[in-house]
Amino acid sequence: MSLIVQKFGGSSVADAESIKRVAKRIVDTRKAGNDVVVAVSAMGDTTDELIDLAHEVTPLPEPREMDMLLSSGERISMSLLAMAIKSMGYEARSFTGMQAGMITDAHHGAARIVDVTPVRIREALDDGAIAIVAGFQGFNVDTAEITTLGRGGSDTTAVALAAALGADVCEIYTDVDGIYTMDPRVVPLARKIDVITAEEMLELAASGAKVLYIRAVEFARRHGVTLRVRSSFNSNEGTLVINPKEGDTVEQPIVTGIATDLSEAKITIVGIPDVPGKAAQIFKIVAKTDANVDMIVQNVSAAATGLTDISFTLPKEQAQIVLQALRSEQEDVGFTALQHDDQIGKLALVGAGMRANSGVSAKLFEALYDNGINIDMISTSEIRISVVTRADTLEKAARAVHTAFGLDAESVAIVHAGTGR
Amino acid sequence: MSLIVQKFGGSSVADAESIKRVAKRIVDTRKAGNDVVVAVSAMGDTTDELIDLAHEVTPLPEPREMDMLLSSGERISMSLLAMAIKSMGYEARSFTGMQAGMITDAHHGAARIVDVTPVRIREALDDGAIAIVAGFQGFNVDTAEITTLGRGGSDTTAVALAAALGADVCEIYTDVDGIYTMDPRVVPLARKIDVITAEEMLELAASGAKVLYIRAVEFARRHGVTLRVRSSFNSNEGTLVINPKEGDTVEQPIVTGIATDLSEAKITIVGIPDVPGKAAQIFKIVAKTDANVDMIVQNVSAAATGLTDISFTLPKEQAQIVLQALRSEQEDVGFTALQHDDQIGKLALVGAGMRANSGVSAKLFEALYDNGINIDMISTSEIRISVVTRADTLEKAARAVHTAFGLDAESVAIVHAGTGR
Structure with missing residues (x-):
């Protein structure tokens, strides 16, 4: 007998x-x-509707008060789900985040789980019942207040429950068939991945x-x-x-998947005096705006001028506030101009096998070159290579790279149309 | 400075x-x-919509699970209300039934309040905040479960809070201007009552x-x-x-208000052997159906036959099950026939002053007689006289009695159209 956590x-x-x-599932x-044990989100668009109402x-x-408001959504879905299960002749009990022992810090709207004490969940399981837990919500012990975990909180609830209960597996139910080598809406020949490491999954998620x-x-x-x-x-x-634990001999493909991202913009700071400390000064200014900087590239300084350029990418909607912050410090930093480009696309190749294989970059660049696609920026981690291209060539780039690394399926993927959330 | 509990x-x-x-109010x-301190119900028809969904x-x-589901409704209204108050520059905090210390028995769907421990409410007041409490819901300590109080539960929440906090007054906000001598939709000349005793109010509420x-x-x-x-x-x-406390010299009108009720039916059991214990036998059968018997009238036995009739009223929707129960015991009880009449109307006159005044019944019967209205049943309590008439003469009866007892206002009442809940 296994213990399975399921998230819907x-x-x-x-x-x-x-x-x-x-309920039948x-x-x-x-x-x-x-x-x-089941973690469930609020029905359909309930959360967004409650936010609109607020x-x-x-x-x-x-x-x-926002947390008090939003946490009502999962109470509705979880109690209905428990009723539905009971009407099928199986014992079920629903639990709020607090009842499930989902203890968080006091950060309303984006609380972090600090402990899970699933006493009532274990009792329910011991009684042969299915436990239905409200996703997305928790409870702060010091303030005695209800909290919510922020976007994607129900996934976190499920994983935290699985960890605390020592579950054999945590199943995340969604409206697609699994993780694909590439978004099938962009690359129809994308292949479903059977096994991926969490490390690779993280790089793919971070890449879009x-x-x-x-x-x-x-x-x-x-x-x-x-x-x-x-x-x-x-x-x-x-x-x-x-x-996989260290030493596990998992055969890892060189490239497991590809992610694309059209949500970022690029800012280039032109003509920065090439003296020590300038980059630190610039990114201290940027950090003050709370912008999420992704890739950073510094050009080699042109010896004749003693000036250099720095480019970085960040979410499009954060560009204006960062530009404004930089402009207000232009004199102090001493750069000559700012450029803003929101027509960029990012492509990331992820694979744990990259560690043991050289030549991945070369193959990537060649595939892009063969298809007439310019590379604007490059950034790499141990198991990822990302490049920035023009937005309008991103899909073509993705298909070319998908084929070049032998990821194409033999037939077009049939996936359920939906948001993938 | 007063402490006021308000219920919306x-x-x-x-x-x-x-x-x-x-919020502005x-x-x-x-x-x-x-x-x-505010007790608030779920928004509009939320509770009914959640019941439909279930x-x-x-x-x-x-x-x-129904209680878990329904208790979400007040979380939405109370948090929105707290937000609205805060946006007006005043401190406000919302509290679930549990947080407000509304401790009930474990009877889901119709829990009774057993204690109120409003520690957090008092803290909020001490901090200068307005406390917003979810109506209709409570918490059972033994089972650690959320409960609801049943229909009208938010009124009960407000009154229980007012009692526990020693509030100066508990204001029940509704969509009509107050309690009227008679439903103004039936008697346009109905007058708003300025002061009524709880005892009279109870008789009026029980009468429709x-x-x-x-x-x-x-x-x-x-x-x-x-x-x-x-x-x-x-x-x-x-x-x-x-x-009013005993000994308080409150001047009490003979008739404070009139209530009418079209929701009841009458059952008559004809030809019952007039021997001791028959009434007890009959109402034991009725009680087993959980029917809410209201008025009971037994005719004087006709000496010649040794048989008597018993009539009683009960909510229309309970008539069939009671008739069935009686029929199945006809032989044992020994009555000759059952009659069912669902075209009756009940009119109740209520006034604490009746205690000290005789002649109220005579005046009532005279007013009805003068208007050609037959009386079918009569029942009285210390401060109430109820009569049953034909349903189609009930409104005429109400207007006639309203006038006869000098309750008519000088002009037609202007009330907000609505459900009055």
Whole structure:
């Protein structure tokens, strides 16, 4: 008998019919002889609708009250799900974040889990019941207040429960069949990945892959939780996200997957005096704006002028405030101009096998060159190579690289249309 | 400085605009120098919508999960209300039933309040904040489960808080101007009552008046809480519901108000052997069906036959099951026939002054006789006289009696159209 944690997102429980379908899926897992704990999100767009309602009442809702408001969403979905399971003849009990022992810090709206004490969950399991837990929400002990975990919080709830309960696997149900070598909406010949390491998954998620939230994968990696990403619309095996221990001889492909990202802009600071400390000075200014800087590239200084350029990428919507901050310090830093480019695309190649293989960059650059695609920036980690190209050549680049690294499937992927959240 | 508890029902907080209007009303009370605690219902029809959703999922929702589901409604309204107040520059904190210390028995769906420990409410007041409490919900300590109080539960929440906090007054905001001598939709010349005793209010509510729930008035009477029923759409004084102590010389009108009720049916058991124990036998059968018997009348036995008839009234929807129960025991009881009449109307005259005044019945019967209205049944309590007439003469009867007892106002009442809940 295994202990399985299952997470169902909002689109899986959007209405009464979906809730009944999910209940059947849970009951099937129970019938197969497993203990089951479920983390569930609010129904459909409930959370967004509640946020809209709050903004109708006041432009700046109080974070504590916002958490009180938003945490009502999962109470609705979890109680309905428990009712549906009970009506199928199986015992089920729903639990709020607090009842489930999801203890967080006091940071309303983006609380971090500091401990999980799932006493009532264990009791429910001991009684033979299926435990349904409200995703996305927790409880701060010092303030006795209800908190929420922020976007993707339900994935984190599921992984944290799996870690605390020592579950055999944490299944993340979504509306796609698993993790793909590349978003099938961009590259139709994308292949579903059977097994991926959490490390690779993290790099893909950080590079724009949307199926899993970085935070949940990080949590899973840190606590050694095995994830399975699978569709709530069929019984396919999905993708297993594993945490190989050091010394495990897992055969790792050179390239496991590719992610693309059109959400970033590039800022270039032109004509910076090439003296020590300038980069630190610049990124201290940027850091003050709370911008999430991604790639940074510094050109080699032209010896004749003693000036250099620095480019970096960041989320498009953060560009204006950073430009403004830099402009106000232009005299002090001493650069000559600022350039802003929001028509860039980022492509990332991820594979744990890169560690042991050289020549990956060369092959990547060649594939792009052969297809007439210019590279604007390059950045690498141990298991990832990212390049920035023009936005309008990104899809072509992705298809070319997907083929060049032998990732193409023999037939076009059939995936359920949806948001992939 | 007074401590005022205010209760706002679903129709008062139906949307963002209404919530802002209610917030302003609360802030005005605070500005006037009072401490304010608010009990609030779920927005508009939220509770009914959640019940419908549950029935889409399963025909017999588990009561524990139903409470988990329904208790989400007030979390939404209370947090939005707290946000709205804060946006007006006043401190406000919302509290769930549990956080407010609303301790109940474990009876899901119709829990009774067993204790109120409003520690966090007092803290909030001490900090100068307005406390917003979820109506309708509580918490059972033994099971650590969330409960709901049943229909009208938010009124009960407000009264229980007022009692526990020793509030000066508990204001029940509704969509009518207060308690009327008679439903103004039936008798346009109905007059708003300025002061009524809780005892009279109870008799009116039990006789069909819809403005306050019996349970909340009972609670207020038992704990000596003064209620004020007033409109959330204007600043009129409304109706004060008081608890005069014995010996208080309150001048009490002979008739304070009139209630009518079309929701009952009459069952007559014909030809019952007039021997001791028959009535007990019959009402034991009726009690087993859980029917709510209201008036009972037994005819004088006709000496010649040794047979008698018994009539009683009960809610229309309970008539069939009671008839069935009686039929199945016909042989044993020995009656000759059953009659069922669902075209009856009940009219009740209520007034604490009846205690000290005779001749009220005579005046009532005369007024009805003068208007050609037949009386079918009569029942009296210390401060009430009820009669059953034909349903189609009930409104005429109400107007005639209203005039006869000098209750008519000089002009037609202007009341806000609405449900009066």
